[in-house]
Amino acid sequence: MSTANLPRSRSDLGFDIINYSLLTVILVIVSYPLLFAVSASFSDPMKVLAGKITLLPQGFRLDAYAKVLEHGQLWRGYLNSIVYTVIGVTVNLIMTTLAAYPLARRDLKGRGPLMLIFVFTMFFSGGLVPTYLVVKSLALDNTMWALILPTAINTYNLIVMRTFFQSTIPGELYEAAHVDGCTNIGMLYRIVLPLSMPILAVMFLFYTVEHWNSYFNAMIYLSDRDKFTLQLVLREILIQSQTAGMMSADAGATERLLQSETIKYAVIIAASLPVFVLYPFVQRFFVQGVMIGAVKG
Structure with missing residues (x-):
């Protein structure tokens, strides 16, 4: 019987949930500065100084x-x-x-x-x-x-x-x-x-x-x-x-x-x-x- 077909225990499922959650948080922490830099480079300088940039450019330029x-x-x-x-x-x-x-x-x-x-x-x-x-x-x-x-x-x-x-x-x-x-x-x-x-x-x-x-x-x-x-x-x-x-x-x-x-x-x-x-x-x-x-x- 293949190990892929074996039912997963609760501890395994819990580990997967915690692991993927932590990896998602790390991905957001690492990716956000880069996304911010991309958005800010295409935005209106006044919008950048006002802190209105999140993920999408504001006042595309x-x-x-x-x-x-x-x-x-x-x-x-x-x-x-x-x-x-x-x-x-x-x-x-x-x-x-x-x-x-x-x-x-x-x-x-x-x-x-x-x-x-x-x-x-x-x-x-x-x-x-x-x-x-x-x-x-x-x-x-x-x-x-x-x-x-x-x-x-x-x-x-x-x-x-x-x-x-x-x-x-x-x-x-x-x-x-x-x-x-x-x-x-x-x-x-x-x-x-x-x-x-x-x-x-x-x-x-x-x-x-x-x-x-x-x-x-x-x-x-x-x-x-x-x-x-x-x-x-x-x-x-x-x-x-x-x-x-x-x-x-x-x-x-x-x-x-x-x-x-x-x-x-x-x-x-x-x-x-x-x-x-x-x-x-x-x-x-x-x-x-x-x-x-x-x-x-």
Whole structure:
């Protein structure tokens, strides 16, 4: 008899009710700020300031998006962020995989002390000024490599990937491949990577979001406006819209100041849209990769 046909007990039904209720509350808490930002970006600034926005736009207007799109550097910033993200994620995946694979092998001598060195960097770093001096001494400032190389490996992602390798790929598989004459690089390429698509998809999403949302490093290391990331361009648009309204004394100053309220929400949507488009393609790997990589081991 199939377990699907067995009658459910009251405790099981009660658990399902409580579980779905809690998940619904969490969904509302997480979704409402995003829905509010979307509605506010299409609304009349006066309605936003008056607190009349709930879920639907009030006084539908596209002025905020028109102001964002007319900025000359916007598309350049989009292109720069895409290039930095693609190259950065490629470097991240390669470096993280090459570090996690040997640390997951039980036959690696000294892997415990090596892992401690990696973990140490999670709690203690060189600091902003020493890091900047290192980047500048290597002539990486005002280049995209200043945004990529210092963050080539995220220690938390390294631990998750190493745990995935340890819990998913048995040691006997390595031994069998070694008997067949496979090298360590061959094991990584022919055995480990094909079996690790879930965790690679998770790492891809984590690193993509990290690069796409990063603006602080770009603000510190980039001085050429043609190399600005999207986040810096959007920040510039927001600051310009606010200062233009405060510093001007003409009749349109108040309107520009009010418009800055909706522009900041349009900026949020413009920056978040690519991640929303990307997430559905890796969603099916996400839960499996995180649960196997973070719970076991």
